[in-house]
Amino acid sequence: MTPTSTPKPKRITDIGPPNYEKFLPPVIKRNYGQWKYHETLAPGVLCHVAESGEKLYTVRAGSPRLLSVHTIRLFADLADKYCGGFVRFTSRNNVEFLLTDAANIEPLKADLAAAGYPVGGTGRTISNIVHTQGWVHCHSSATDASGLVKSMMDALFPYFAEEKLPAKLRLAVACCLNMCGAVHCSDIAVLGVHRRPPKVRNDVLPRICEVPTLIASCPTGAIRPATVGGKPSVEVIEEQCMYCGNCYTVCPAMPLNDPDNDGISIWVGGKVSNARTTPKFTKLAIPFLPNNPPRWPEVVDAVVKIVEVYAAHARNFERLGEWIERIGWPRFFELTGIPFTRYHIDDFKHAGLSYARSAHIRF
Amino acid sequence: MADENGKPKTKLLDELEKGPWPSFVTEIKKTSDVSPMCDDLMGQLELSYEERKGHWKHGGIVGVLGYGGGVIGRYSDIPEQFPKVAHFHTIRVNQPSGWFYTSDALRTLCGIWERHGSGLTNMHGSTGDLVFLGTKTDELEPAFAELTAAGFDLGGSGSCMRTPSACVGPARCEWACYDTLKLCNDLTQAYQDELHRPPFPYKFKIKCSGCPNDCVAAVARADLSVIGIWKDDIQQDDKAVSEYAAAGLNIQKDVCDKCPSRCMSWDGGKLTIENRECVRCMHCINVMPKALQPGKERGAALLIGSKAPIVAGALLSSVLVPFVPAEELLDTIQELVKRIWEFWDEYGKNRERVGELIQRVGMANFLDAIGLDPAPEMVSAPRDNPYIFFQKEEAK
Numbered sequence: 001m002t003p004t005s006t007p008k009p010k011r012i013t014d015i016g017p018p019n020y021e022k023f024l025p026p027v028i029k030r031n032y033g034q035w036k037y038h039e040t041l042a043p044g045v046l047c048h049v050a051e052s053g054e055k056l057y058t059v060r061a062g063s064p065r066l067l068s069v070h071t072i073r074l075f076a077d078l079a080d081k082y083c084g085g086f087v088r089f090t091s092r093n094n095v096e097f098l099l100t101d102a103a104n105i106e107p108l109k110a111d112l113a114a115a116g117y118p119v120g121g122t123g124r125t126i127s128n129i130v131h132t133q134g135w136v137h138c139h140s141s142a143t144d145a146s147g148l149v150k151s152m153m154d155a156l157f158p159y160f161a162e163e164k165l166p167a168k169l170r171l172a173v174a175c176c177l178n179m180c181g182a183v184h185c186s187d188i189a190v191l192g193v194h195r196r197p198p199k200v201r202n203d204v205l206p207r208i209c210e211v212p213t214l215i216a217s218c219p220t221g222a223i224r225p226a227t228v229g230g231k232p233s234v235e236v237i238e239e240q241c242m243y244c245g246n247c248y249t250v251c252p253a254m255p256l257n258d259p260d261n262d263g264i265s266i267w268v269g270g271k272v273s274n275a276r277t278t279p280k281f282t283k284l285a286i287p288f289l290p291n292n293p294p295r296w297p298e299v300v301d302a303v304v305k306i307v308e309v310y311a312a313h314a315r316n317f318e319r320l321g322e323w324i325e326r327i328g329w330p331r332f333f334e335l336t337g338i339p340f341t342r343y344h345i346d347d348f349k350h351a352g353l354s355y356a357r358s359a360h361i362r363f
Numbered sequence: 364m365a366d367e368n369g370k371p372k373t374k375l376l377d378e379l380e381k382g383p384w385p386s387f388v389t390e391i392k393k394t395s396d397v398s399p400m401c402d403d404l405m406g407q408l409e410l411s412y413e414e415r416k417g418h419w420k421h422g423g424i425v426g427v428l429g430y431g432g433g434v435i436g437r438y439s440d441i442p443e444q445f446p447k448v449a450h451f452h453t454i455r456v457n458q459p460s461g462w463f464y465t466s467d468a469l470r471t472l473c474g475i476w477e478r479h480g481s482g483l484t485n486m487h488g489s490t491g492d493l494v495f496l497g498t499k500t501d502e503l504e505p506a507f508a509e510l511t512a513a514g515f516d517l518g519g520s521g522s523c524m525r526t527p528s529a530c531v532g533p534a535r536c537e538w539a540c541y542d543t544l545k546l547c548n549d550l551t552q553a554y555q556d557e558l559h560r561p562p563f564p565y566k567f568k569i570k571c572s573g574c575p576n577d578c579v580a581a582v583a584r585a586d587l588s589v590i591g592i593w594k595d596d597i598q599q600d601d602k603a604v605s606e607y608a609a610a611g612l613n614i615q616k617d618v619c620d621k622c623p624s625r626c627m628s629w630d631g632g633k634l635t636i637e638n639r640e641c642v643r644c645m646h647c648i649n650v651m652p653k654a655l656q657p658g659k660e661r662g663a664a665l666l667i668g669s670k671a672p673i674v675a676g677a678l679l680s681s682v683l684v685p686f687v688p689a690e691e692l693l694d695t696i697q698e699l700v701k702r703i704w705e706f707w708d709e710y711g712k713n714r715e716r717v718g719e720l721i722q723r724v725g726m727a728n729f730l731d732a733i734g735l736d737p738a739p740e741m742v743s744a745p746r747d748n749p750y751i752f753f754q755k756e757e758a759k
């Protein structure tokens with residue numbers, strides 16, 4: 001190397017995220033692991049009390065998850081104004097401001113309300129809806145996640161801002177069967193579904209896809225090799241396809257978007273917490289509703305109905321799935337007015353485990 | 364498509380700016396001054412709303428030099444119509460443990476993304492990463508250089524280890540049975556190579572929840588679920604119990620009757636807990652946080668194998684190690700993960716998650732492979748079928 005050459009700056013890799021300790025407010029550093037108890041002061045406002053007697057106030061605000069840099073800067077400014085520049089986000093995409101001065105709670109809430117970010121989502125509420133990318137950014141989506149979330153949260157807003165439910169109610173949206181997000185274990189899950197097999201694009205498939213990987217991607221073995229026009233391709237056994245879109249993820253020559261047949265299914269009764277009962281999967285409530293943007297009225301009405309029936313009938317602390325287990329599925333379908341169909345009876349692996357194998361029958 | 368001011372007409376999306384919940388449409392619109400990509404994103408999204416179908420393709424290897432993950436390639440399927448989002452790749456930025464930030468760190472991230480991308484983000488993605496939503500291939504390296512200079516790095520994607528995540532833990536929760544933030548950070552740092560260069564048949568996720576309330580859904584979404592529990596007795600403050608009763612809590616109905624193992628009794632003045640029968644569900648502690656607390660001998664249960672449906676069906680994690688003391692968690696997990704990855708690497712099929720592999724080969728074979736003894740905590744009940752495959756050395 002000649003002495004005159006400017007060395008290229010060293011490329012930094014594999015450093016991992018910044019250490020979280022840099023981002024903890026002093027009150028947390030002082031009381032780390034020494035919290036004694038907490039109480040809810042108002043919906044969206046928590047107070048954690050440390051063994052030392054110090055108090056930490058949390059103000060939780062809802063967000064659309066898809067955030068502009070302008071909004072993030074607004075949150076940063078509010079954090080500077082009210083909490084020494086410290087802020088965090090939750091596993092359900094809410095933003096949380098961490099305060100030491102209780103006198104700042106109401107002014108912060110007022111600023112958040114003025115900017116359009118509502119406070120709530122703690123305790124017996126519907127917190128923010130965990131969701132996926134949808135038409136905003138995903139290739140396999142059967143619907144739009146953000147639009148569904150916005151439409152449902154507008155309709156369910158009082159349940160976010162006030163504690164009106166028997167227990168917490170966790171909603172999730174996934175725009176296809178991949179279910180990015182804990183959709184399969186939510187109280188109510190809204191799931192985008194395709195209903196027709198992929199259309200094989202034999203013109204481009206041999207050039208852009210690896211056939212063995214494509215065949216292996218199918219959960220039901222519905223894809224088999226075929227020679228089309230003298231070139232290696234695949235065919236789909238239509239009766240075996242359940243439209244998951246996994247093949248499209250590994251091979252772009254298997255598109256399955258179909259406006260007339262894509263739509264929404266609704267699932268209920270899942271949970272991840274161990275409180276009282278063990279974690280549960282969601283179960284099918286409604287196999288299909290149409291995609292009806294921008295407001296999806298059929299989906300919103302169905303979800304609101306389920307929430308209202310649950311709120312009116314469940315006991316204190318009973319999650320949606322626990323309530324259904326107590327009253328039984330026939331009564332759930334009766335109370336909600338949802339028809340029970342052939343699609344509700346499982347026919348995949350281990351389906352028999354969900355058959356009613358007793359004479360315990362309610363009338 | 365465009366009206367006088369050069370912005371796309373978005374009659375359907377404009378509907379979603381009404382109502383009390385904050386609007387993602389407003390977020391995209393107000394980012395228009397950061398990047399013209401946002402206008403074409405709005406245009407294409409409006410078309411999706413009109414036609415009721417998506418317009419994205421994925422695929423094509425895009426990323427930063429030396430990494431095999433962290434960037435999701437995304438392309439419009441109608442680039443002639445929306446050239447500014449012809450390329451619209453996602454960058455996954457590894458979040459700090461527990462999603463804590465300072466306002467300065469957030470502003471730094473905003474500045475980087477304003478210079479090199481659309482200015483749109485997800486705070487955060489489903490796995491936990493901070494998601495930078497939408498940029499062009501030639502902006503990836505400059506964005507990455509600025510990110511690492513600011514102390515941030517990319518998260519996982521594809522067949523990489525995925526970005527671990529953790530609940531708020533001891534930073535703000537009296538129920539944290541171990542230091543979720545530290546464990547998450549330590550594991551993330553220990554597995555930088557696996558996070559950035561895909562070594563596996565498919566993804567591998569670790570999630571750290573501090574107690575059985577499981578605020579990061581570890582039992583549903585992590586190949587290795589670390590769920591805090593305690594081993595000794597629930598800490599009980601009788602005076603505080605009485606205060607709850609005096610304040611109107613129906614301790615019989617709302618606490619004792621809800622206990623899954625019926626291990627509590629209330630005689631109107633004194634709450635008695637039969638701790639040997641407690642399953643550590645958290646209900647009583649959740650209802651009376653001032654009176655009851657997890658015990659002092661704290662650690663975590665390790666559970667294995669959960670996942671969403673694709674490919675072979677959704678799974679919940681199941682117990683692998685019933686209890687590991689808090690101070691031994693990092694070493695124990697690293698040793699176990701090494702053995703699990705070795706077995707998975709050798710026997711896992713392409714795109715087969717660890718949970719699916721266990722379903723295929725059987726838990727007993729899996730335990731043999733990783734050198735763990737079977738324990739009754741691992742099953743809800745012993746087998747009820749007589750189709751036992753005895754091992755050759757056991758029968759003469």
